[in-house]
Amino acid sequence: GENVEQHPSTLSVQEGDSAVIKCTYSDSASNYFPWYKQELGKRPQLIIDIRSNVGEKKDQRIAVTLNKTAKHFSLHITETQPEDSAVYFCAASFSISGNQFYFGTGTSLTVIP
């Protein structure tokens, strides 16, 4: 089965700096990679996703890059704000729907004002 690894487990940055979270996956058949933000006790919220036919996707301060050859993908948050503080999970799936996600272990991001 698929195995997703995520690093770092915790990350602290100063407000305004950038944050980068990296994930690797094991199954080359995976082709959909969403990122979720989860605040304490709440449901995960999809913040950005990328499909395997795309190398990079950007949405305002958030961007995701994918390297299919190396089987890794990264989340980049620029100009971080205190409200970005949360746990972020990467995931991999064989398709955008109909299949379960395999989640990374999560990164607790703290943005220091």
Next chain:
Amino acid sequence: GAVVSQHPSRVICKSGTSVKIECRSLDFQATTMFWYRQFPKQSLMLMATSNEGSKATYEQGVEKDKFLINHASLTLSTLTVTSAHPEDSSFYICSADGTLGGYTFGSGTRLTVV
């Protein structure tokens, strides 16, 4: 957008009793729902895949007789934790296919077994 309603949000039960958690897709039909479990400060672990009208598929290590899943309609899936014990205390969350692709998560259920 797609909305998944999950109830209850919090439940405290005595050891040995059963608890039922419901997930409803409010504005779309969900042929497939997924049930996850999340321990504090840990990732979401898939427990089972629920398909409408058929038996759920459980992940390795998940006791199907303890965690009963029923997906009787295209809008409702239920997870029943039978004979709950303190070690079953966790955050349980469901997800379903969203109309725009990807998945929509329910709001989660915090189960505490005392």
